Amino acid sequence: MIESIVKNKRVTEIYASFVKHMKNFLDEQQINHEEYTNFVKWANRLGTSGEVPLFLDVFIETYVLEAKYKGLPGTEPSLLGPYFVEGTPLLKEQPFVLPQRPDEKGEKLVFRGTVSSVNGQPLPQTRVEWWQDDADGFYSNFDSDAPDYNLRGHFYTDENGRFEVHSIVPVPYQIPTNGPTGEFVKAAGYHPYRPAHLHMKFEKEGHEPLITQVFFEGDEWLDTDVANGVRTSLLTKLVDKGGHKEASLDFVMRIE
Numbered sequence: 001m002i003e004s005i006v007k008n009k010r011v012t013e014i015y016a017s018f019v020k021h022m023k024n025f026l027d028e029q030q031i032n033h034e035e036y037t038n039f040v041k042w043a044n045r046l047g048t049s050g051e052v053p054l055f056l057d058v059f060i061e062t063y064v065l066e067a068k069y070k071g072l073p074g075t076e077p078s079l080l081g082p083y084f085v086e087g088t089p090l091l092k093e094q095p096f097v098l099p100q101r102p103d104e105k106g107e108k109l110v111f112r113g114t115v116s117s118v119n120g121q122p123l124p125q126t127r128v129e130w131w132q133d134d135a136d137g138f139y140s141n142f143d144s145d146a147p148d149y150n151l152r153g154h155f156y157t158d159e160n161g162r163f164e165v166h167s168i169v170p171v172p173y174q175i176p177t178n179g180p181t182g183e184f185v186k187a188a189g190y191h192p193y194r195p196a197h198l199h200m201k202f203e204k205e206g207h208e209p210l211i212t213q214v215f216f217e218g219d220e221w222l223d224t225d226v227a228n229g230v231r232t233s234l235l236t237k238l239v240d241k242g243g244h245k246e247a248s249l250d251f252v253m254r255i256e
C-alpha cells in the first residue's frame with residue numbers, strides 16, 4: 001500500500017517533468033500532426049517487432065548513465081544493453097575458460113583484470129558476469145545458433161581481486177537493420193555498428209553493482225558507436241602474442 005503510493009508519487013513527478021520538457025521540444029520542432037501519426041505507427045511496429053529493448057538501449061541508455069553517474073569516482077559504467085541474461089554457468093577455476101563450441105571461430109583472447117574498491121583495497125570474491133558476441137558478431141541466447149550460454153559465464157575474483165579469462169576476441173556488432181530500429185538508423189543517417197566490446201557486471205557486498213564494457217584501441221567504430229557507449233577510461237590495448245591476443249583492465253567499484 002505505502003509502496004504503491006510512493007511509486008505513484010515518483011510517476012507523477014517524472015511525468016510532470018517530462019511534459020514540461022516535451023512542450024519545449026514540441027515548440028522547438030513544431031512537429032506536425034502527420035509526423036506525430038507516423039511516429040505512432042512506427043512505435044507500434046517497434047513494439048510488435050520485439051525491438052523495444054534494443055532501441056531504448058541503443059538510443060537512450062547512455063544518457064541515463066551519463067545523467068546519474070558522470071564525474072563520480074570509480075570505473076565508469078556503460079550500457080547493459082539488450083543481451084544480458086540470467087542463469088549463466090559458474091566457472092570454477094582460474095583461468096576461467098568461457099563456454100565455447102569445439103570449433104569456436106575467432107582469435108583467442110587472454111584477459112586479465114583486477115577489481116578494487118575506490119578506497120584502494122583489492123576486492124576478493126567479487127562476482128563477475130561476462131558476456132560478449134562471437135566471431136560472426138552474434139550473441140548466444142539471441143541472434144546466434146550457438147548453444148545457450150555460449151561465451152557467457154560468471155566467476156569470482158581471487159584473494160587479490162584478480163581474474164584471468166580465456167575467450168575469443170569480440171568483433172564489432174551490427175545492430176539488426178531489417179526492423180523498425182534499422183529503419184530509424186537509416187532515416188537518421190547513422191550506421192548500425194558498435195565497436196567490439198566485452199560486457200561485464202561486478203557485484204560485491206558493500207559496493208554499488210558495476211555494469212560496464214571494455215573496448216579496444218584502434219577499433220574503427222570507437223568514435224561513432226551507434227549506441228554511444230564508449231568511455232575513454234574503458235579502452236584497452238589488444239596485444240598480439242603470436243597465436244593469441246592479450247588484454248587487461250583494472251576495475252574500481254564505488255562504496256554503497
Ligand code: MBD
Pocket residue numbers: 054057058079080081082083173175194227229
Ligand atoms: C549491443 O551489443 C549492445 O551492447 C548494446 C548496448 C546495444 C545493442 C547491441
Ligand code: FE
Pocket residue numbers: 081083173197199
Ligand atoms: Fe553488446
